[in-house]
Amino acid sequence: MEFEDIQATWAQMSDQLEKQKRLTNEIIMKMAQQDYKKRFDKIVGYETIGAYITYGVAALILFNFRDLDTWPLRICGIVTLVIMAVLPFYSLKYLKELRNTDIADKNYKETITVFAQRKQRYNRLMKLSVYLGFILMIIIIPVVSKLFDGDDVFAAPIKKSWLWFLPIAFVFYYLFTKRVVGCYTSNIQKAEQILKETM
Amino acid sequence: MGKEEEFVSIVKQYEKIIFKITTVYTDNGDDQQDLYQDIVYQLWKSFETFREEAKISTWMYRVAMNTALTRIRKKKRQGNQVSIDKIILQQTEQYDMAFEERLRQVYASIHQLNELDKGLMLLLLEGKNYGEIAEITGLTLSNVGTRISRIKQKLKSKVTKIEE
Numbered sequence: 055m056e057f058e059d060i061q062a063t064w065a066q067m068s069d070q071l072e073k074q075k076r077l078t079n080e081i082i083m084k085m086a087q088q089d090y091k092k093r094f095d096k097i098v099g100y101e102t103i104g105a106y107i108t109y110g111v112a113a114l115i116l117f118n119f120r121d122l123d124t125w126p127l128r129i130c131g132i133v134t135l136v137i138m139a140v141l142p143f144y145s146l147k148y149l150k151e152l153r154n155t156d157i158a159d160k161n162y163k164e165t166i167t168v169f170a171q172r173k174q175r176y177n178r179l180m181k182l183s184v185y186l187g188f189i190l191m192i193i194i195i196p197v198v199s200k201l202f203d204g205d206d207v208f209a210a211p212i213k214k215s216w217l218w219f220l221p222i223a224f225v226f227y228y229l230f231t232k233r234v235v236g237c238y239t240s241n242i243q244k245a246e247q248i249l250k251e252t253m
Numbered sequence: 254m255g256k257e258e259e260f261v262s263i264v265k266q267y268e269k270i271i272f273k274i275t276t277v278y279t280d281n282g283d284d285q286q287d288l289y290q291d292i293v294y295q296l297w298k299s300f301e302t303f304r305e306e307a308k309i310s311t312w313m314y315r316v317a318m319n320t321a322l323t324r325i326r327k328k329k330r331q332g333n334q335v336s337i338d339k340i341i342l343q344q345t346e347q348y349d350m351a352f353e354e355r356l357r358q359v360y361a362s363i364h365q366l367n368e369l370d371k372g373l374m375l376l377l378l379e380g381k382n383y384g385e386i387a388e389i390t391g392l393t394l395s396n397v398g399t400r401i402s403r404i405k406q407k408l409k410s411k412v413t414k415i416e417e
Contacts (some may be wrong), residue, residue, distance in 0.1 A: 056408075056409070057408055057409070058407070059355075060359050060362060060378065061378055063352070063355045063356055063358075063359045064359060064378040064379075066352065067356055067359075068269065068273075068379075070267040071272060071273075072269065119310050
């Protein structure tokens with residue numbers, strides 16, 4: 055193909071393209087905010103997997119709830135279920151709200167303010183999750199022990215295996231929480247940076 | 254006119270530039286769409302600093318080409334291969350078969366060039382003069398001239414080889 059032929063075909067295509075304009079205002083602004091949303095997709099993905107696992111365990115406890123036959127065990131069971139039901143739900147809800155902060159629909163000040171409020175709310179939830187997760191780790195022991203081993207830790211002396219489990223679980227929980235919070239904070243900061251650059 | 258409205262109106266006015274660059278620098282619909290989004294995102298990001306010292310089209314070509322080249326560099330680091338037999342000619346619903354075939358050949362010729370030469374070829378086909386091409390690419394005027402004459406020779410030699 056000679057250069058002149060290429061040039062002629064190209065010019066013809068340009069004319070055709072001119073007639074086929076199809077971008078809308080909405081599509082353009084949606085494209086502009088793609089990168090910002092990508093930052094959150096990874097976190098939301100992890101959270102969703104976590105939520106499925108948590109709800110699976112919660113369902114297991116719920117179906118076997120009648121085996122928790124004393125009041126202390128029932129209270130532990132109820133608190134466990136409440137924490138397992140509420141935390142993933144709000145975590146996902148707040149994260150999705152952060153991700154969906156609309157940079158196309160509001161002015162700079164409004165967007166930054168909304169983002170800051172949502173970020174603050176999510177940070178508060180993250181802190182609360184750390185404490186509640188710690189409580190959960192302790193109160194789930196009597197529940198699991200009763201449901202899977204048939205042992206009531208309130209009636210009989212605690213098993214030696216649990217004494218091994220607790221310190222290991224604390225260390226693991228500390229390291230895991232530190233890493234997860236660090237990763238989430240960094241991603242939210244990056245998204246905030248994009249938001250500031252974009253606006 | 255607000256900043257956002259102004260941006261939207263410019264992108265709409267010059268959307269075919271973005272389309273052409275994405276077609277030259279990608280080989281499938283998904284990549285093309287991703288690059289398209291990346292370019293609009295980068296344009297929006299740099300819109301703040303765009304002071305209209307340069308012509309709008311020059312600014313658009315520069316941002317779009319830089320985005321495309323950066324993306325290719327990243328993809329190369331990730332080890333992705335670009336094949337030229339899957340050229341996507343979107344927006345071709347209204348084209349006749351003969352024209353579509355010619356267009357396919359045009360893209361095949363361009364895809365054989367290296368990344369920078371693809372950009373130079375595109376700008377040349379867009380009717381840019383050497384001065385404008387130099388401004389968009391950052392090359393010197395003489396370098397643009399040399400490269401373009403090499404591109405033309407390269408295209409010609411390929412045609413000759415095929416004819417032989």
